[in-house]
Amino acid sequence: xxxxxxxxxxxxxxxxxxxxxxxxxxxxxxxxxxxxxxxxxxxxxxxxxxxxxxxxxxxxxxxxxxxxxxxxxxxxxxxxxxxxxxxxxxxxxxxxxxxxxxxxxxxxxxxxxxxx
Numbered sequence: 656x657x658x659x660x661x662x663x664x665x666x667x668x669x670x671x672x673x674x675x676x677x678x679x680x681x682x683x684x685x686x687x688x689x690x691x692x693x694x695x696x697x698x699x700x701x702x703x704x705x706x707x708x709x710x711x712x713x714x715x716x717x718x719x720x721x722x723x724x725x726x727x728x729x730x731x732x733x734x735x736x737x738x739x740x741x742x743x744x745x746x747x748x749x750x751x752x753x754x755x756x757x758x759x760x761x762x763x764x765x766x767x768x769x770x771x
Contacts, residue, residue, distance in 0.1 A: 660767040669760070670731050672767055676758065677724065680771070685753035687727045691718035692748035692759075701745050708733055727751070738762065 660676065662668040677683060712730050714720045722730060737743070743762075751758040759768040 656771050658769045660769070662765050662767065669735050669765075669767065670728065673731060673758070673760075674728070676767065676769055677753075680756055680769075682753045682756060683724045685724065687722045687724070688750075688752040689720055689722055689727065689730070690750045690752075692750055693746060701743065701747075704741065705734075705737065708737070 660672050662672050708714075708730065709718070712720050712722065712726065738747070745763075747760075747762040749760040749762075751760070755771060757770040759770075760766075761768065
């Protein structure tokens with residue numbers, strides 16, 4: 656089953672939407688694998704500007720990390736704040752996996768897609 660959720664960057668809406676999804680699917684105790692699908696090496700300025708987040712949340716060279724739910728919220732909060740405050744318009748795609756659940760954040764479309 657695939658469900659789509661749309662958001663704007665106002666009032667921390669993408670994070671609130673993601674929190675509702677995680678709560679509804681009872682994923683709070685999961686370990687989340689987060690991966691940037693967007694090739695950030697093609698977007699050097701974006702990569703340089705986000706490097707502080709990659710360091711803080713221990714991303715590997717494939718732009719992947721594993722996070723607990725509190726760390727996932729913390730990372731996404733900082734990420735969306737950075738996107739909003741810097742008016743980033745790059746086509747950023749993030750995949751998040753928890754068990755059989757796949758969550759895709761498509762920032763250019765302002766959409767979160769959930770596949771179970």
